[in-house]
Amino acid sequence: MKNSLLLLLGLGWAAPALGQQLDYPIQAVPFTQVKLTDSFWLPRLKTNTDVTIPASFARCESTNRVKNFEMAAARQGKFATTFPFDDTDIYKTIEGASYSLSVYPDAKLAAYVDELIKKVGAAQEPDGYLYTARTIDPAHPHPWAGPERWSKERELSHELYNAGHLYEAAVAHYQATGKKTLLNIALKNADLVCAVFGPGKRSVAPGHEIVEMGLVKLYRVTGQAKYLTTAKFFLDARGHYPGYDPKSPDSWKNGSYWQDDKPVAAQSEAEGHAVRAEYLYSAMADVAALTGDKQLLAAVDTIWHNMVAKKLYVTGGTGAVPGGERFGANYELPNTTAYNETCASVADVYWQQRMFQLHGDSKYVDVLEKVLYNGLISGVGLDGKSFFYSNAMQIKNSLGFPQTEPARAGWFECSCCPTNLARLMPALPGYVYAQRGKSVYANLFVSGTTTLMVNKQPVQLTQQNNYPWQGDLKFTVTPKAAAADFDLLVRIPGWARGEAVPSNLYTFAQPTATPVVIKVNGKAVEYQVQNGYAVLGRKWRRHDVVEVSLPMEVRRVHANPLVKDDLGKVALQRGPVVYCAEWVDNNGKTSNLLVPATATFTASYQPALLNGVETLTATVPVVSLGADGTSVSTAPRTLVAIPYYAWANRGRGEMTVWFPEKLTDLDLLSQPTTAATTAQK
Incomplete structure (x- = not known):
């Protein structure tokens, strides 16, 4: 922080008066200060650097996303991709590459990013407007763009959405390299946005939120109040959308789809398009923290509780309904049609981190952890x-028709999810630790080292563990001075305290029989749990060791009875990891597996399977159809369950997260005839 502030002053900007301003009471330790050494996340971050980011740039080239900027610079040609928001795939990949460069310097990658930034700058119009879908040929803009700038911003154009991702990429690039090339482009665009929108000027509720988050980041970097003021203006613009005809088949697509049916301070449910919503809620948290707006804070708290208590999948996925990629009604969490967009998991991580920084309660990190280890990394193949x-909860073959199971894709026509993952992954170390005064929070359990300033004294913290497969955690505290007086707050995960989620949406079938044991220098200590954290306060001396033992039992999870799709079913969880059964391990089928209450599971680490995973096995009844086609029976067989995140890396076939505990009914359906099957093909 100190170095960043000096750099800002050296560049001639008026830096924020950090000691006098409102802000999050808890500050995350920057990802650049956390060096990972673990065997779970570090390989994923390295794969993101070596494979995902280069592949994203290559696909931006091959799909003409880069060409759009080149044509915009030349002011001629025809927009060469499908969507007006395709510009953001370049911005998001630049953001990810910038974060990666902070950890893994790469001259070739840095040079490529510099050249790409030149193309972005050349595409910008003199007044700062940057939107290739119009600039290439203003007389014939993209059909979603409208005849004039911003005229379709609420519904379709994504002009401000593009701007938001530009701002986020620019801040990442500046922080990583110290270069202002992309930041100057972003500031020029943001100055235009601030000049166009505001009280007495144009007003709109941005159709796809993220410009609000981006403006907040520009405010933090420059200290210019207009960026924060405009972010708040966009929040306050919500609640004036007239809606659609309720008799229309698209009646769901009213103002709630855009979170625009009520003023933000009056909203109480997670609603509409899930990605847009969670970007909005992140921005609400940002603005509440920076302005002290209590109404905004109360609203985002209420929305959070609604989502976690009524609209969250057991894997942490959000956005149940494919039509509109949106949240459904309360307890509407279907399995076979679950949408769970990967981008929604990315947005949810941002939101949960901000809620933790506002309140300091571990329940927000519990949800963040659930998303990270399950619903988020399921979105990227090994x-x-x-x-x-989208991330399904159940895949089932039907009646002998050709397989329709999803397969992982290298790219999509709308490729927001791959590039969103590319930007999130390198920044993940920034979610491990946080600070508030003399309190140091250990939120995620990832082996590595960080050095913090606590009471103006350097303190090194080192984690050693084999999480998430084992629950034995070790923290070594090494102050530079002989001793350092501070509180180490170690999160005791909800799952280790008998809480499946911080609500009654999901519960464990049985309470845990194993307590969480904490030792300091080899001796068990009594500790108090405050807001989900074990508070360990003492004068820490060099090489003091804290050991935490978390129970790693296989837990049976039940859903709230109001979740109709999960009635009579059970899910499996061990530590933070939710499991599924996949066809390849279970004789080609998973829709015929029963998991009665008497089933006993054994966990076993398989280093050669799916890059190394802990599997669960149990002997369970399996439903079979007799050879004569008229009889049904059950027979014992071994069920093999793998972590949900690892499914669909070995081909297409059945998968399920929720298992019936017993037979309650049978549907008698005939196989289609050969002719019918052929017709379907």
């Missing part, structure tokens, strides 16, 4: 270059 846009 190869780092194949992806899911």
Whole structure:
């Protein structure tokens, strides 16, 4: 922080008066200060650097996303991709590359990014406007763009959405390199936005939120109040959308789709397009923290509780309904049609981190952890270059028709998810630790080292563990001075305290029988849990060791009875990891597996499977159809469950997260005839 402030002053900007301003009471330790050494996340970050980011840039080239900027610079040609927001795939990949360069310097990558930034700058119009879908041929803009600037911003154009991702990329690039090349482009655009929108000027509720988050980042970097003021203006613009005809088949697509049916301070449910919503809620948290707006804070708190208590999948996925990629009604969490867009998981990580920084409660990190280890990384294949846009909860073959199971794709026509992952992954170390005065929070359990300033004294913290497969955690505290007086707050995960989620949406079938044990220098200590954290306060001396033992039992998860799709079913969880059964391990089928209450599971680490995973096995009844086609029976067989995130890396076939505990009914359906099957093909 100190170095960043000096750099700002050296560049001639008026830096914020950090000691006098409102802000998040808890500050995350920057990812550049956390050096990972673990075997779970570090390989993923390396794959993101070596594979995902280069593949994203290559695909931006091959799909003409880069060409759009080149044509915009020349002011001639025809927009060469499908969507007006395709510009953001370049911005997001630059953001990811910038974060990566902070950790893994790469001259070739840095030079490529510099050249790409030149193309972005050349595409910018003299007054700062930057939107290739119009600039290439202003007389014939993209159909979603409208005849004039901003005229379709609420519904379709994504002009401000593009701007928001530009701002986020620019701040990342500046912080990583110290170069102002992309930041100057972003500031020029943001100055235009601030001149166009505001009280007495044009007003709109941005159709796809993120410009608000981006403006807040520009405010933090420059200290210029207009960026924060405009971010708040966009929040306050919501609640004036007239809606659609309720008799229309698209009646769901009213103002709620854009989170524009009520003023933000009056909103109480997670609603509409899930990615847009969670970007909005992140911005609400930002603005509440920076302005002290209590109404905004109360609203985002209420929305959070609604989402976690009624609209969250057991894997942490959000956005249940494919039509509109949106949140459904309360408890509407279907399995076979679950949408769970990968981008929504990315947005949810941003939101949960901000809620933690506001309140200092571990429940927000519990949700963040659930998303990270399950619903988020399921979106990227183990190869780092194949992806899911949506993340299913159950895949089932039907009646002998050709397989329709999803396969991971290298790219999508709308490729927001791969590039969103590319930008999130390098910054993940920034979620491990946080500080508030003399309190140091250990939020995520990832082996590595960080050095913090606590009471103006350097303190090194080193984690050693084999998480998430084992629950034995070790923290070594090494102050530079002989001793350092501070509180180490170690998160005791909700799952280790008998809480499946911080609500009654999901519960464990049985309470845990194993307590969480904490030792300091080999001796068990009594500790108090405050807001989900074990508070360990003492004068820490060099090489003091804290050991935490978390129970790693296999837990049976039940959903709230109001979740109709999960009635009579059970899910499996061990530590933070939710499991599924996949066809390849279970004789080609998973829709015939029963998991009665008497089933006993054994966990076993398989180093050669799916880059190394802990599997769960149990003997369970399996439903079979007799050879005569008229009889049904069950027989014992071994069920093999793998971490949900690892499914669909070995081909297409059935998968399920929720298992029936017993047979309650059978549907008698005939196989289609050969002719019918052929017709379907």
